[in-house]
Amino acid sequence: xxxxxxxxxxxxxxxxxxxxxxxxxxxxxxxxxxxxxxxxxxxxxxxxxxxxxxxxxxxxxxxxxxxxxxxxxxxxxxxxxxxxxxxxxxxxxxxxxxxxxxxxxxxxxxxxxxxxxxxxxxxxxxxxxxxxxxxxxxxxxxxxxxxxxxxxxxxxxxxxxxxxxxxxxxxxxxxxxxxxxxxxxxxxxxxxxxxxxxxxxxxxxxxxxxxxxxxxxxxxxxxxxxxxxxxxxxxxxxxxxxxxxxxxxxxxxxxxxxxxxxxxxxxxxxxxxxxxxxxxxxxxxxxxxxxxxxxxxxxxxxxxxxxxxxxxxx
Numbered sequence: 001x002x003x004x005x006x007x008x009x010x011x012x013x014x015x016x017x018x019x020x021x022x023x024x025x026x027x028x029x030x031x032x033x034x035x036x037x038x039x040x041x042x043x044x045x046x047x048x049x050x051x052x053x054x055x056x057x058x059x060x061x062x063x064x065x066x067x068x069x070x071x072x073x074x075x076x077x078x079x080x081x082x083x084x085x086x087x088x089x090x091x092x093x094x095x096x097x098x099x100x101x102x103x104x105x106x107x108x109x110x111x112x113x114x115x116x117x118x119x120x121x122x123x124x125x126x127x128x129x130x131x132x133x134x135x136x137x138x139x140x141x142x143x144x145x146x147x148x149x150x151x152x153x154x155x156x157x158x159x160x161x162x163x164x165x166x167x168x169x170x171x172x173x174x175x176x177x178x179x180x181x182x183x184x185x186x187x188x189x190x191x192x193x194x195x196x197x198x199x200x201x202x203x204x205x206x207x208x209x210x211x212x213x214x215x216x217x218x219x220x221x222x223x224x225x226x227x228x229x230x231x232x233x234x235x236x237x238x239x240x241x242x243x244x245x246x247x248x249x250x251x252x253x254x255x256x257x258x259x260x261x262x263x264x265x266x267x268x269x270x271x272x273x274x275x276x277x278x279x280x281x282x283x284x285x286x287x288x289x290x291x292x293x294x295x296x297x298x299x300x301x302x303x304x305x306x307x308x309x310x311x312x313x314x
Contacts, residue, residue, distance in 0.1 A: 004143045012224075012225065013204065014227055015227065018042060018043055026275070028071050041077055046078045064099075079104075102144050105119055107123065108147075120152040145173065150176050157195060162198050183231075204228040205226075212248060215227060216243075235284075273304070276304065
């Protein structure tokens with residue numbers, strides 16, 4: 001195994017957790033500037049990598065490209081349940097993308113992922129999950145981490161960690177809600193604290209961390225090594241800085257608009273016009289609570305160019 005980067009980071013470790021359609025290179029770079037220690041890719045399908053391994057301009061590989069200088073400690077997150085697909089995907093990622101680590105998702109509650117026996121559905125089946133994790137471990141020298149939930153079906157997080165305790169997993173991110181809860185309700189950070197008994201690597205608490213108060217509470221109750229922050233960072237990437245400095249940051253409307261423009265420029269540079277259109281839903285998070293937010297929102301969801309964004313923000 002190559003050097004375990006997780007052990008080099010000062011606690012609490014703050015990670016930008018993976019979110020499909022949001023955690024692209026531009027947003028990862030912004031989160032990094034605000035103090036995120038670890039950056040996760042959007043979820044990538046191991047099956048897509050397996051079947052398109054000889055395809056030129058492979059879309060999944062395009063999605064996973066990153067800037068080595070500006071995205072230090074970058075982890076590619078895979079989803080899938082077929083060990084053969086995961087073996088091939090792990091080899092391709094290690095050789096072609098060369099990230100700092102690989103993560104296997106066993107926590108996603110999205111129906112189209114669940115339907116494939118992947119995400120949280122894989123957690124329901126610990127024996128299949130073992131085979132999937134081993135397939136990744138045996139085909140990379142990078143540190144391997146996993147993302148799980150407080151529970152999936154009949155399987156609780158502690159029971160699951162007990163079953164895989166012999167596998168050389170570097171880190172686990174535990175979403176404090178069950179599969180049934182999805183993204184609703186109070187996360188169980190107490191179960192994350194109990195996980196320490198069954199897992200000796202890095203533990204990150206995840207779920208329901210939306211501001212400085214919930215971040216402090218999650219760290220205090222879970223006694224985790226750090227936090228995985230997902231939707232709490234949307235429209236407020238400075239949340240990482242707030243946690244590190246332990247103080248609230250109030251950006252002015254002008255500063256928020258400047259940040260929006262920076263993200264649009266960066267996305268345009270990386271992906272062209274598509275990158276701008278992709279940001280429609282992302283940018284609406286920034287303007288929550290600002291004067292005239294609903295009017296701004298109705299305009300931002302129609303943007304097609306950098307010119308459109310400039311015009312709206314003026």
